[in-house]
Amino acid sequence: MPSYKAPVADTLFLLYDVLGFDRHSNLPGFADAGRDTVETILEEGAKLCEKSFQPLNRSGDLQGCVRLANGDVTTPNGFKEAFKAFAEGGWIGLAAGPEYGGQGLPHTVAAAINEYASAANMALAMYAGLTQGAIAALVLHGSDEQKKLYLPKMIEGSWTGTMNLTEPHCGTDLGLIKTKAVPQGDGSYKITGQKIFISAGEHDMTENIVHLVLARIEGAPEGTKGISLFVAPKVLPGADGSLGERNAVSCGALEHKMGIHGNSTCVMNYDGATAWLVGEENRGLAAMFTMMNEARLGVGVQGLAQSDVAYQNAAAYAKDRLQGRSLTGAKEAAKPADPIIVHPDVRRTLLSIKAFNEAARALVLWTAIRGDVAHVSEDPKERQAGEDHMGLMTPIIKGVITDVGFDNAVKAQQMFGGHGYIAEWGMEQFVRDARIAMIYEGANGVQAMDLVGRKLPRDGGRAIMAFFKEVDGFLKDNAETQGSNRSSSR
Amino acid sequence: MWFMANAMGKPDNAGAGATDYMHLFGLVALGYMWARIAKTALEKQAEGDETMATKLVAGRFFMERMIPETATRLAAITAGAEAVMALPADAF
Numbered sequence: 001m002p003s004y005k006a007p008v009a010d011t012l013f014l015l016y017d018v019l020g021f022d023r024h025s026n027l028p029g030f031a032d033a034g035r036d037t038v039e040t041i042l043e044e045g046a047k048l049c050e051k052s053f054q055p056l057n058r059s060g061d062l063q064g065c066v067r068l069a070n071g072d073v074t075t076p077n078g079f080k081e082a083f084k085a086f087a088e089g090g091w092i093g094l095a096a097g098p099e100y101g102g103q104g105l106p107h108t109v110a111a112a113i114n115e116y117a118s119a120a121n122m123a124l125a126m127y128a129g130l131t132q133g134a135i136a137a138l139v140l141h142g143s144d145e146q147k148k149l150y151l152p153k154m155i156e157g158s159w160t161g162t163m164n165l166t167e168p169h170c171g172t173d174l175g176l177i178k179t180k181a182v183p184q185g186d187g188s189y190k191i192t193g194q195k196i197f198i199s200a201g202e203h204d205m206t207e208n209i210v211h212l213v214l215a216r217i218e219g220a221p222e223g224t225k226g227i228s229l230f231v232a233p234k235v236l237p238g239a240d241g242s243l244g245e246r247n248a249v250s251c252g253a254l255e256h257k258m259g260i261h262g263n264s265t266c267v268m269n270y271d272g273a274t275a276w277l278v279g280e281e282n283r284g285l286a287a288m289f290t291m292m293n294e295a296r297l298g299v300g301v302q303g304l305a306q307s308d309v310a311y312q313n314a315a316a317y318a319k320d321r322l323q324g325r326s327l328t329g330a331k332e333a334a335k336p337a338d339p340i341i342v343h344p345d346v347r348r349t350l351l352s353i354k355a356f357n358e359a360a361r362a363l364v365l366w367t368a369i370r371g372d373v374a375h376v377s378e379d380p381k382e383r384q385a386g387e388d389h390m391g392l393m394t395p396i397i398k399g400v401i402t403d404v405g406f407d408n409a410v411k412a413q414q415m416f417g418g419h420g421y422i423a424e425w426g427m428e429q430f431v432r433d434a435r436i437a438m439i440y441e442g443a444n445g446v447q448a449m450d451l452v453g454r455k456l457p458r459d460g461g462r463a464i465m466a467f468f469k470e471v472d473g474f475l476k477d478n479a480e481t482q483g484s485n486r487s488s489s490r
Numbered sequence: 491m492w493f494m495a496n497a498m499g500k501p502d503n504a505g506a507g508a509t510d511y512m513h514l515f516g517l518v519a520l521g522y523m524w525a526r527i528a529k530t531a532l533e534k535q536a537e538g539d540e541t542m543a544t545k546l547v548a549g550r551f552f553m554e555r556m557i558p559e560t561a562t563r564l565a566a567i568t569a570g571a572e573a574v575m576a577l578p579a580d581a582f
Contacts, residue, residue, distance in 0.1 A: 013530075014527075017530050017534065018527055018530045019526075348555075351547075351551045351555075352555065352556065354548050355524075355548045355549070355551045355552040355556060356520070356556070358524075358527065358545070358548060359520040359523040359524050359527070359552065360520065360523075362523035362524075362526070362527060363519055363520060363523050366523065393519070396516050396519060399509075399512045399516070400513055400515075400516030400520075401516075403513070404516075444509070444512075445508070447512065448508035448509040448511065448512040449504075449508050451508065451511065451512050451515070452493065452497075452507070452508040452511055452512075453501075453504060453505075453508070456493065467519075471518070471522050474522070474525065474526070475525070478525070478529055481529060481532065
């Protein structure tokens, strides 16, 4: 019985009233980013998430994915149709280039839609999210031939994508990976090894899955300097894009997880799978790092999404549930008790979540805009400033919004008392789903080390100095602004 | 500043303070976001938008009750790594 309403008004307020999104309308990709267009896009996306994704959130969690004896994996009822609707609406390739079938919109708009999708159904949203990540990798590092072969199908959602990095003995320390790649003399390689924790690794929703895999070419150096990025599709495509033979990659087992049960997290076995190099030899980790900013932003958005949907349900419950009386005299004397929203501790809890969420959404959108500008601006100074901002802010967005987002899901659950512990109310699922965002895509302790060890000192502290300068400047410029003392609201 | 003075030669000081620093920075960044939101909300309210009052209350709540956590984080960071690193592994 949980529900979700996408915060379209708040997104628009932040984008246009606070952050000046339409200030960039002269930049490529931003011409279609005017308020009216984006409002329509957000409302359409919101509808899809609320009507198609959200109703499957609990059922998907209860049913989970199933691995059959032959290695096929089935997703929960309805997931295939909902994913198809998402794909057919053009949502996967919202920010991808029109030359490959994408909508060519700024990533900022995609980030807003991804928040709604993740809040409605995090497990289901991840099939599209992983595909977007794989698309980004191929856009940045794929050959023209690879782009032509893979991107149109992935953008239209006929093929999904995955990222295969982690192995049983290494996740954080990818320099230790053992998966090996043997050149075949014709430009292809054969990959052998085992990857674990692979989200959306195998499923029944599309005719092909495009696996991006980190592996060490035979003879390459040890450690991080010997890792290359490969593409190993589940079904080998013919030159004309038609589907040929099944590749030697399979789901060995499904991971039994704490949450996001609707997402098929797999052990993937590569048994001499045919693969092609993406980008340069031994530059695989560097290639992954170029995608790091967007990936971190995406996970931060997941943290915000769970925090928001949990808040919405807790606020609704607090206005409905009658228990006890207000400290300052009954507020609903005709009823057997007052709604628990009269209690200061309930308000304090709800406000702490709400106050965090609204600022976190602003931080995400601000950073997404800086990232978009960094990609398309013709001014090298603007590009550098945008990249500095992304590098500095994305570990914070990832680490802080997921840590606090999880805490918020727990606090929202607390508002339900005993019913928060009961699965049917949905609150415990938000907690279980939110938990993983603190761990994957770089565990939060590692994000913190990246911030302090790399991002702070980089370029003589240029990025952090720019941030301080901006904040100081804003505070100085607005020191005379009087705040409102009105505290009632309606 | 404390990191610059104390972590360059002693990396453990950076490691022990990193998570606290990340959260400290996060609070400051979110506080800056609230400042920008509040400025816009006041402008819109002055133009007659009555929905902005809720935002201003939430922003005030953030400043009064959530920003003070920065002091805790700063204390932890500047305490340094000594107690964090003092124990041998089998004391855990």
